[in-house]
Amino acid sequence: MRAVRYHGNRDVRIDDIPEPMCLPGFVKIAPEWCGICGSDVHEYLVGPETIPSVGEPHPITGETVPIVLGHEYAGTVVEVGEGVLGVKAGDKVAVEPIIRDNDCPTCTSGHYNLCPQLGFHGLSGYGGGLAEYSVVPGYMVHVLPDNIPTDVAALIEPLAVGWHAAKMADLRGGESVLIVGAGPIGLVTLLAVKAQGAGRVVVVELTATRKRKAAELGADLVLDPNIDDVAAVLAAEFPQGVDVAFDAGGNARTIELALASVRPRGQVVNIALWEHPVEFDMFSMLFKESNLTASCAYCNDHTEVIEALAAGTIDVAPLITGRISFDEIVTGGIEELMNNRDAHVKIIVHP
C-alpha cells in the first residue's frame, strides 16, 4: 500500500509498504482525512527529534525511521480484531494516537498523556494515518456519530489539545480569559474555552491573518502588541486581572504577560512548547498567589470533543485552511505550512 514516511530531515517520501495485518485487540482503518500537525513540520525542518532516529528506537514501539506519518485522522473501519468491542466494519472513527504502555504506572493510573516514554501512532511507529490503511489498538478508536464527517473528525485530535488545556483551567462559567498567541493551539484553545463556558475572551497576537482568524472564531477582543498598549487595555477592561491566562507563545515575554495579567489567585496555563529555559520573576506569582500549570496533549478528552462537535457547540470549519491529496503532501502540505505559516491553521490530506 502507499504510505507517507518520514526518512529524515527534509526527507518525506511516498513509499510502497506492506499492508498492516489486523491482530486481536486491533482495528484496521482506511483513513479518509488526516491533518498535518505543526510537529510534522517541525520534524521535517529540524528533526528527527520526537521521531526516533536510527540507533535510538522508541522505547515502546522499538521502531526507528522510516516512520509512517499522520496522527490527526479519521476514516472507515475495514476490519475489527478479536476482542475489540463497540466498533464494527463500516463505522466512521477518529483515532486518538497516544500509545499506552501497560507496564507504565502513569499510563495505568489513567494519565496516559504523561507517560515518561510518551509515544504517538504516526510519529513514534506502529504506522500512521497518512497511508491507505492503518492498524491501531482498540483503545485508540472513537466511533463517530453520523453528523460528524471525517474531514471535520480529522480535527478532533488538535481540538482535544485545546479542550484539555481549557479543562486545566477548570472553568465554572463566565470567566474572563486571555490567550497569548493565536497559532493553531491558541485557536483550538479559544474554541474550547468558549465551548466550556468562558465569558469574555481576549486574544493577543501579532500577525494579521491570525488576528482575523481569532476574531472569526469568537474572540471578544483581539490585541496586537505592535499596535495596542496591551497592559493598559487589559488593566482598563479587567481592573482585577483576568481569571485565566493561556500562554500559547512559549517565550519570556508571553509567559510574563500571562502571569502579569491574571487576578489574585488567577490561573495561568502553559500550552506552548519551549525552545529554551525561561527566566521569570517569582514575585509576580507570590503577591497574587497565582497558579501556573501546563497542559500536555489530551487524556480522556476525545469523547467530550466529539459530543461538542455533534452538538454544534464548536464549529471547526474556519480551522480547515487547505485540502490536498496524498501526492501533494510535501509541496502542498508540509512546505506550504513552512512558507505560508500564518495563513494556515490546518491543512488536511485525503489519500
Added chain:
Amino acid sequence: MRAVRYHGNRDVRIDDIPEPMCLPGFVKIAPEWCGICGSDVHEYLVGPETIPSVGEPHPITGETVPIVLGHEYAGTVVEVGEGVLGVKAGDKVAVEPIIRDNDCPTCTSGHYNLCPQLGFHGLSGYGGGLAEYSVVPGYMVHVLPDNIPTDVAALIEPLAVGWHAAKMADLRGGESVLIVGAGPIGLVTLLAVKAQGAGRVVVVELTATRKRKAAELGADLVLDPNIDDVAAVLAAEFPQGVDVAFDAGGNARTIELALASVRPRGQVVNIALWEHPVEFDMFSMLFKESNLTASCAYCNDHTEVIEALAAGTIDVAPLITGRISFDEIVTGGIEELMNNRDAHVKIIVHP
C-alpha cells in the same frame, strides 16, 4: 512609653514615645512576648525595603521611619474601643498584623494577604508589638484559649505562614511531601503539613543545626545535598515522585529540585522570597502537568492555628531558641540572628 523603633539601616533604637490612644473600633494591648522575624533582620541589614523610608510613606498608613517594630506577638488586652465585640480587658490575645484596606477590592473580597499595598502593623506603621502598648483594629485580635500561654502565642504569626502554605497544597491525608530548605519558614511548614495530615515528609537542608531541628520537629527523612544523592534517594523512596514539594529556598537549584521531585500532576508551592528572577525549564512542568503556586503570608488561618495549638497537634517549644528582654533587642536579638543564623529558629522578646 518605651518602644523599639527602626530608624534606618543598622539603626534600631529604644525610644520614648507617646502611649497610643484606643479609638472606637480598636483594641489596646500590653504585649508580653514578641518574636523577631527574618524580615526584621533583613530590614536591619539591607533596609529600609518593606519599611517605608522618608519621602515614601506607606500608601495605607501614611507613615515613614521611624517605625515601631514587632509583628509576631501576643499580650493582654488593657482597653477595648467602642464597637469591638468578642474581646474584653484582661483577655490574652494574639495579633494578626496584616492591615486591611476597606477601599481595596482584593481586601474586601477576602484575600487581604494579596492587597496590592500589603502592609503590616509592626513594619508599615500603626505601631507594633515591641512596645509597652500597642493599639490595633479589632479585626487583628484573636482571643487565646487558656491553655496557650503568650510565649507560645507569639509564634502563631509565623506558624500561620506555614499553615497557609500547607493549605495551598490542599492535603487530603497521607500525601508524601518534600520541603526544600529548613529555615524558619521551612520548619513551620513542616509542622503545618504534619498537622494537616501529610504522610512521609522529607526535608532537604545543608546546615547541621537545621537538619537536627527538622528531625526533632518530625521530618521522616532529612537529606543533605552535600552528603546524599538527593535525586537518587527520592527516586528510590518515591518512584512516581512526591505528591507535594515546597520550595523554601528561593533559588534556581531549590525550585528545580522541587519541580523535578513531584509526581505527574504533583503540586509545587513556593514559600520563599526571591532575590532574583529565576530561570527554569518549563518542560519539567509540561510533561508532568505539575502545578506551581506560591503562598503569601496568611489569610483566615489564625483560628485554625490556634485550634491546632490548643489541641496539642502542633508543639512549638522546639521553635523557641532564645528569650530576651527589651533592652537586648539589638545585640541579643537582631544581631544574634545575623551572626548565629543557623542556630536559631525564633528569638522572642519580653518587654
